[in-house]
Amino acid sequence: MFYREAGQFKTSYGADQALFPIRQDRIGLAVILALAFVAVPLLASQYLFNAILIPLLIFSLAAIGLNILTGYAGQLSLGSAAFMAVGAVAAYNFDLRVPGLPILISFVLGGLTAAAVGVAFGLPSLRIKGFYLAVATLAAQFFIPWLLVKVSWFSNHSSSGVISARPIAILGYAFDTPAKRYLLVLTIVALLALAAKNMVRSRIGRAWMAVRDMDVAAEVVGIRMLHTKLTAFAVSSFYCGVAGALYAFAYLGSVQPEDFNLDLSFRILFMIIVGGVGSILGSFLGAAFITLLPIVLDRALTAVALQYNLGFDSGVASMLQLVVFGALIIFFLVVEPQGLARLWQIGKEKLRLWPFPY
Amino acid sequence: MSAARNSAEVILSVDNVSLAFGGVKALSEVTFDVREREVRAIIGPNGAGKSSMLNVINGVYHPQQGSITFRGEVRQRMNPHRAAVQGIARTFQNIALFKGMSVLDNIMTGRMLMMKATLIEQALYIGRNRREELAQREKVEEIIDFLQIEHIRKTPVGRLPYGLQKRVELARALAAEPVLLLLDEPMAGMNVEEKEDMCRFILDVNDEFGTTIVLIEHDMGVVMDLSDRIVVLDYGRKIADGLPDEVRADQTVIDAYLGVAH
Amino acid sequence: MSFFFEVLIGGLLAGVMYSLVALGFVLIYKASGVFNFAQGSMVLFAALTYVGMQEKFGFPFWLAFLVALAVMVLVGVLTERIVLRPLVNQPQISLFMATIGLAFFLEGLSQLIWGTDVHPLSLGITDEPIESLLTQFNIVVSKFDVAAAIVAGLLVAVLAVFFNRTRIGRALRAVADDHQAALAVGIPLKQIWAIVWSVAGFVALVAGLLWGARNGVQFALTFVALKALPVLILGGFESVAGAIVGGLIIGASEKLAEVYIGPHVGGGIEGWFAYVMALLFLLVRPEGLFGEKHIDRV
Numbered sequence: 001m002f003y004r005e006a007g008q009f010k011t012s013y014g015a016d017q018a019l020f021p022i023r024q025d026r027i028g029l030a031v032i033l034a035l036a037f038v039a040v041p042l043l044a045s046q047y048l049f050n051a052i053l054i055p056l057l058i059f060s061l062a063a064i065g066l067n068i069l070t071g072y073a074g075q076l077s078l079g080s081a082a083f084m085a086v087g088a089v090a091a092y093n094f095d096l097r098v099p100g101l102p103i104l105i106s107f108v109l110g111g112l113t114a115a116a117v118g119v120a121f122g123l124p125s126l127r128i129k130g131f132y133l134a135v136a137t138l139a140a141q142f143f144i145p146w147l148l149v150k151v152s153w154f155s156n157h158s159s160s161g162v163i164s165a166r167p168i169a170i171l172g173y174a175f176d177t178p179a180k181r182y183l184l185v186l187t188i189v190a191l192l193a194l195a196a197k198n199m200v201r202s203r204i205g206r207a208w209m210a211v212r213d214m215d216v217a218a219e220v221v222g223i224r225m226l227h228t229k230l231t232a233f234a235v236s237s238f239y240c241g242v243a244g245a246l247y248a249f250a251y252l253g254s255v256q257p258e259d260f261n262l263d264l265s266f267r268i269l270f271m272i273i274v275g276g277v278g279s280i281l282g283s284f285l286g287a288a289f290i291t292l293l294p295i296v297l298d299r300a301l302t303a304v305a306l307q308y309n310l311g312f313d314s315g316v317a318s319m320l321q322l323v324v325f326g327a328l329i330i331f332f333l334v335v336e337p338q339g340l341a342r343l344w345q346i347g348k349e350k351l352r353l354w355p356f357p358y
Numbered sequence: 359m360s361a362a363r364n365s366a367e368v369i370l371s372v373d374n375v376s377l378a379f380g381g382v383k384a385l386s387e388v389t390f391d392v393r394e395r396e397v398r399a400i401i402g403p404n405g406a407g408k409s410s411m412l413n414v415i416n417g418v419y420h421p422q423q424g425s426i427t428f429r430g431e432v433r434q435r436m437n438p439h440r441a442a443v444q445g446i447a448r449t450f451q452n453i454a455l456f457k458g459m460s461v462l463d464n465i466m467t468g469r470m471l472m473m474k475a476t477l478i479e480q481a482l483y484i485g486r487n488r489r490e491e492l493a494q495r496e497k498v499e500e501i502i503d504f505l506q507i508e509h510i511r512k513t514p515v516g517r518l519p520y521g522l523q524k525r526v527e528l529a530r531a532l533a534a535e536p537v538l539l540l541l542d543e544p545m546a547g548m549n550v551e552e553k554e555d556m557c558r559f560i561l562d563v564n565d566e567f568g569t570t571i572v573l574i575e576h577d578m579g580v581v582m583d584l585s586d587r588i589v590v591l592d593y594g595r596k597i598a599d600g601l602p603d604e605v606r607a608d609q610t611v612i613d614a615y616l617g618v619a620h
Numbered sequence: 621m622s623f624f625f626e627v628l629i630g631g632l633l634a635g636v637m638y639s640l641v642a643l644g645f646v647l648i649y650k651a652s653g654v655f656n657f658a659q660g661s662m663v664l665f666a667a668l669t670y671v672g673m674q675e676k677f678g679f680p681f682w683l684a685f686l687v688a689l690a691v692m693v694l695v696g697v698l699t700e701r702i703v704l705r706p707l708v709n710q711p712q713i714s715l716f717m718a719t720i721g722l723a724f725f726l727e728g729l730s731q732l733i734w735g736t737d738v739h740p741l742s743l744g745i746t747d748e749p750i751e752s753l754l755t756q757f758n759i760v761v762s763k764f765d766v767a768a769a770i771v772a773g774l775l776v777a778v779l780a781v782f783f784n785r786t787r788i789g790r791a792l793r794a795v796a797d798d799h800q801a802a803l804a805v806g807i808p809l810k811q812i813w814a815i816v817w818s819v820a821g822f823v824a825l826v827a828g829l830l831w832g833a834r835n836g837v838q839f840a841l842t843f844v845a846l847k848a849l850p851v852l853i854l855g856g857f858e859s860v861a862g863a864i865v866g867g868l869i870i871g872a873s874e875k876l877a878e879v880y881i882g883p884h885v886g887g888g889i890e891g892w893f894a895y896v897m898a899l900l901f902l903l904v905r906p907e908g909l910f911g912e913k914h915i916d917r918v
Binding site: 321327334 | 655702703706707710712713714716717718720721722723724725726727728729731732735736846849850853885886888891892895896898899902903906
């Protein structure tokens with residue numbers, strides 16, 4: 001009843017092609033943005049920022065990156081964490097070695113470096129597909145962290161490649177509280193998400209989806225394989241690179257290449273599977289789900305242990321996490337392959353009719 | 359169908375094309391031409407190599423021997439992208455639509471070559487990209503109107519019945535404003551009404567836009583009604599070439615279809 | 621020179637171990653077209669079950685083996701029911717991702733049940749050099765590695781016969797090609813899959829025992845499984861022979877690279893060398909040494 005589109009007629013193609021053509025969607029978005037930009041900073045605790053909100057946003061960004069490559073362009077990648085690593089280390093080096101370089105530029109340059117590396121490792125995609133390509137991305141995932149540690153110049157000659165990012169300051173304004181860092185990350189992620197949405201509904205987005213759905217037909221229609229696939233790798237790696245830079249500068253402060261391991265790549269893949277492959281909204285939903293799940297599990301386990309007076313060690317918690325993750329992946333693939341985003345859509349469609357059943 | 363067409367120039371010429379997959383000979387020394395604005399049918403029993411012929415013209419397969427001359431340019435190896443740039447569009451026997459996209463998006467991919475906005479412009483959705491998206495949308499809507507598929511424009515293509523999918527595929531091919539349109543069994547699997555609709559569309563395309571059409575089809579009634587000239591293939595060889603009435607009466611053609619050993 | 625041979629042979633024998641894991645992959649892929657990312661976790665699960673039976677209940681070798689085998693068969697049957705059956709005819713990528721989920725599930729479950737410690741495993745063959753080779757040629761070759769190679773060889777021979785000579789083997793190949801067509805000719809898909817996954821479980825158990833005896837049964841076993849991927853790329857996903865040859869090549873070149881190139885670049889090459897090799901191979905010969913070329917007809 002609240003969600004009806006009746007009466008909302010579009011009188012121009014422009015209106016029909018708008019990002020949020022339905023008025024209720026626009027209102028909903030405005031509310032979410034208001035909450036995110038205004039209410040949360042005022043109400044949330046430090047813990048909430050540091051442990052949940054900031055990593056959630058950063059992983060959403062990485063998930064958008066992977067979604068562009070795997071969800072929209074159909075190129076399966078198991079190396080997204082490696083590209084995050086490149087972005088983090090590159091941003092660190094630009095920030096460190098170019099005096100006076102604004103931090104945001106360092107982020108962008110970090111992303112661009114990751115994009116270049118992404119294109120290099122994406123070249124095999126012109127000849128191989130499917131999970132063969134996944135194995136190729138595994139090569140990136142194992143090689144890049146090794147390289148980043150071995151060549152100590154990257155980490156300014158620290159042992160085991162640790163990089164310590166300096167606190168963020170833009171034009172003299174220091175982002176030294178969790179709330180401020182949260183707002184910065186939120187702004188960057190929101191803008192990049194908007195850009196992603198734009199790309200996906202434009203020519204390049206259609207080209208990506210065409211390559212994913214049937215590449216022979218895509219060529220026949222005039223889409224250039226080389227250009228389209230490499231652009232997907234470039235854009236995806238850019239997003240992962242910026243996410244990596246934010247991970248180092250705005251979240252942990254100090255990272256090492258080993259943090260960006262295969263496990264993290266799998267996590268990001270899980271985010272897009274659970275959230276919805278081929279959906280920008282899905283990237284956010286999936287990231288939220290996967291970020292919150294360990295915390296929820298932990299709390300639940302502790303509560304159960306207290307209730308029944310059991311002792312348990314952290315090993316059990318992390319093993320349980322694996323079990324739950326694995327089961328969830330299978331569950332989503334079987335029950336709702338299009339993930340939470342599709343469930344959201346179904347929910348909206350039900351809202352159209354509520355309170356009537358049909 | 360019209361006398362004027364018989365004196366038109368040759369737009370496509372297939373010269374001595376041979377194609378083999380491993381030991382299987384799909385095409386053997388096939389030669390024929392296609393005149394501007396005509397409707398040329400390629401017919402023949404199953405396995406005669408008709409689809410392979412289209413694939414060669416279009417650049418999806420590369421012949422071991424022979425060449426294709428399109429609009430004056432001789433080519434031994436075409437690739438699909440070049441074919442598209444030069445104005446060749448086609449539909450496929452087993453519907454090659456992008457199943458994950460809506461009808462509108464599928465047809466928009468047909469306009470791909472006409473859009474020039476850069477990546478940054480697309481990411482910001484400003485200026486040239488915005489204008490192009492709107493302009494192309496208008497063009498695409500004209501085609502949607504022409505093929506009467508307005509009611510399904512936002513539907514994901516995978517959910518449509520077979521007949522409508524075929525129509526959408528035709529729309530996508532038309533969206534490219536092609537000079538040469540290759541249709542691979544556009545009527546396959548359709549009932550009488552759908553076939554009549556499709557025939558009407560094809561004739562309209564040929565009339566209104568002047569598009570040259572090369573058509574593979576099994577329904578002889580359709581072929582005889584629609585085409586100006588016909589090529590007959592059997593086991594990869596050309597066995598007849600000419601006006602519909604000539605071909606219909608040709609004994610070798612009749613034998614081929616009846617399965618007489620030769 | 622003898623050092624070179626030592627490294628080479630050591631690498632080849634390590635490669636045999638990779639081949640064992642790769643065999644499991646090939647089996648499942650050949651028979652169901654599914655790329656089973658969970659093979660490594662199955663190795664761990666099998667090995668942990670065996671060791672658990674021995675440690676907790678004091679079972680002798682044969683009993684523990686049978687119990688572990690039964691458990692693996694159960695895992696196979698359940699996987700077919702819960703994971704594969706609902707996903708019949710979904711694109712390969714979905715099935716692949718489902719096996720990733722299965723991998724995580726099994727990893728977590730096996731360690732929840734049996735704990736996260738390293739468990740030693742003894743099969744009665746010691747990791748000592750073969751006397752004659754040592755004294756005559758000054759080459760160190762472990763008895764254990766040789767025994768493992770023999771076991772692997774036997775396994776391959778049995779499987780090859782199974783696939784090519786038996787009726788079930790033929791049915792498996794039909795299923796791998798086209799699920800729906802196989803159903804249409806009356807092949808009992810569900811049973812076939814259950815059989816295949818159980819056989820793969822058996823292979824996983826053998827691999828788990830051998831690896832476990834060598835390195836101790838622990839979580840790191842799953843990383844071994846990941847190494848099987850380059851093996852498959854070299855050998856071709858559908859070839860039993862390819863799994864063996866691929867494993868040997870990967871094992872040998874990895875060791876040689878680590879020993880001869882490693883010192884010049886600071887070591888640790890073994891972590892990525894196999895993958896980079898696979899990548900280069902993919903560019904040159906995507907279907908692998910023994911795989912079949914796929915032609916897409918439009």
